[in-house]
Amino acid sequence: MQARTRTAMLVGVAMAVLAAVGVPAAFAPPAHAMQAITDIAYAPAQPAGSRGHLLDLYQPTTGITPRPLLIYHKGSAWTSDNGKAGADAIAAIFNPLGFAVAGVSVRSSAQAVFPAQVHDIKAAIRWLRANAATYNLDPNRFAIMGDSSGGWLTEMATLSGGVTALEGTVGTTGVSSAVQVGVAFFSPTDFLQMNAQNLPTGGLDHNSPASPESLLVGCPIQTCPATVAQANPMTYVDANDPPLMFLHGQADFLVPHGQSVLLYNRIKAQCGDATFVSVPNADHMMVQIMDPAHHGLQTVRTTTDCGESVGTGTLNPTWANFATFLRGGLKMGTSCEVAYATGDWDGAFNGSVTIRNTGTTPIDGWAVTWTWPGDQKITTAWNGTVVQTGNQVTARDATHNRYIGPGSSQSFGFSATATGTNAIPAEFKLNNIVCTRVSA
Structure with a gap:
């Protein structure tokens, strides 16, 4: 598919898309000039005519170059091959802060089973790094963000840097697929424990052969634990991982809040670098995670070098605080x-x-x-x-x-x-x- 270039003022379009990423219009930044290059094929389409190997790249029209890059993937329970949708709204927030933004799509679980989705995101990262000079990107400052299955993809990319078995041979090879920092919203982390962690009022039957997790790995998850383990972000945690922030609502009906508890405890045990923001009364939506009505009530756990701090009401879930976290992880400075x-x-x-x-x-x-x-x-x-x-x-x-x-x-x-x-x-x-x- 042919890449298309356009220059736009992000006003009406970004406002309309903000709802798609769970951000109310009240959170929208001022209009900002940007250049958008859409439908870039980072690898050949598979199957033919599909969208899973496309990305959109959004650049500020002014500012310092080379720019740090924020990669974004919108969750869909792995059912869509258009995860780049909504990246223009993320660009409306981060382009004015000097970031380039890449919305990346990967194949759906109907098109290919795990580890295809991880192979795809790593291929996109490799393509972006290989073409960094062309697009004025800083190859040493790549961040990634996503929600739900996009949060899963974020955690897999952040935690599995250097894992050869997950690199695959899609698209550009021979270039690092590592990212330097990640921010994930309400991600599954250990599929086999999801049913036991469901809310008392109920939740999805994740053990069902038709569950999103079973369709992702290609088998009912309780029947193929070895394959499931390879698809769990928990599996890849070690002390050398980049800093990761993850946020989860305590009232999440689709992905249990306990999934992020498990991940945080594993990172803490491995002496890793993590910030876990637990939001009361929030369900499986970014708009609820970021709702100012919850500010001051969230529990924030931070672990670094085997130490831990726990606070209530610190680090409100706002775009400004996410940007500060990303800048710190990218070693750009925060003040x-x-x-x-x-x-x-x-x-x-x-x-x-x-x-x-x-x-x-x-x-x-x-x-x-x-x-x-x-x-x-x-x-x-x-x-x-x-x-x-x-x-x-x-x-x-x-x-x-x-x-x-x-x-x-x-x-x-x-x-x-x-x-x-x-x-x-x-x-x-x-x-x-x-x-x-x-x-x-």
């Missing part, structure tokens, strides 16, 4: 300070910029941007690569100073000419987040 100083002489000046990581996660690779308020033009720079286009300036690390640990700083300097006043830029951004300016 920063900038100190700016100049030494002037007739018609020219030297400038120094010190950036401090005030977040709790490291920054690995940085770009600082600002806009000159006057007629300043940079002529040389040190400890950084500085490019100016018009009044817009981008300063990147010089490799040796790319890492900034929590509480640590890096500096760079430059010489420039100035005509007229030489006012301080109004705003500095570090990897697309606004920094607090402090005295030098």
Whole structure:
């Protein structure tokens, strides 16, 4: 199928699609210009004419490049080959934050049984990484997000990096399929325990030969435990996995809340890195998970390096907090300070910029941007690569100073000419987040 390119203002279209991902229109961000390339074939269609090997790519039209990538797949109980649907609404949220967004489809369980779906998502990741330079993507900063069976796919991709048996031979090979961070909503994690965890009021019969899980693996799940184990995200947990956030409603009628409890306990036992947000009174919908009426009531469990913290009412399920989590996992920084100083002489000046990581996660690779308020033009720079286009300036690390640990700083300097006043830029951004300016 032919890829189609379009440029759009995400207003009416995104508003209409927000409902499809369980996000009310009240949560919609302002309109934002983007470029959409749709129906990209990351592998040949299988079967012919199907949609399971297509992806849509949404890019901001401005901002720093290369961009981090958020891969999105909408759940369907594995019954649809159009999991990329709704990614334009996710792009409406994350494009303005500097992320590219890829909506990825995989084959349905009617078209192919497990592990085909995992082979497909890994093939899409490999294709995106192999073509990162073409689309201005940062190949070292791939995140993934999904709900329900899309959450399952998110967890499988996040937890099974390097598992050769799940790579498959679909599409592009010889490229890493790893992601650096994941966010999953109400995912199944251990199929054989789902019935026992159903709500007292009932739930799906997951042991049925016609259940979504049985159709996925191609056999009634209680009759093929070895195959089921290979399809459980729980199976692939180890201490080296990327950070994973998962959210689950305590009133989930379709996928029991206990599935996320099991996963969290396994990650904690393996000394992994996980954040589990448990939302009271929420069913199997993102709109209920994110409902502000539940804010302050959720239980948040975090485990890192065999330690654990548990709190109530912390980390409200909001797009802003999801973005902060993704940025931390991608080592982009979550908060920063900038100190700016100049030494002037007739018609020219030297400038120094010190950036401090005030977040709790490291920054690995940085770009600082600002806009000159006057007629300043940079002529040389040190400890950084500085490019100016018009009044817009981008300063990147010089490799040796790319890492900034929590509480640590890096500096760079430059010489420039100035005509007229030489006012301080109004705003500095570090990897697309606004920094607090402090005295030098």
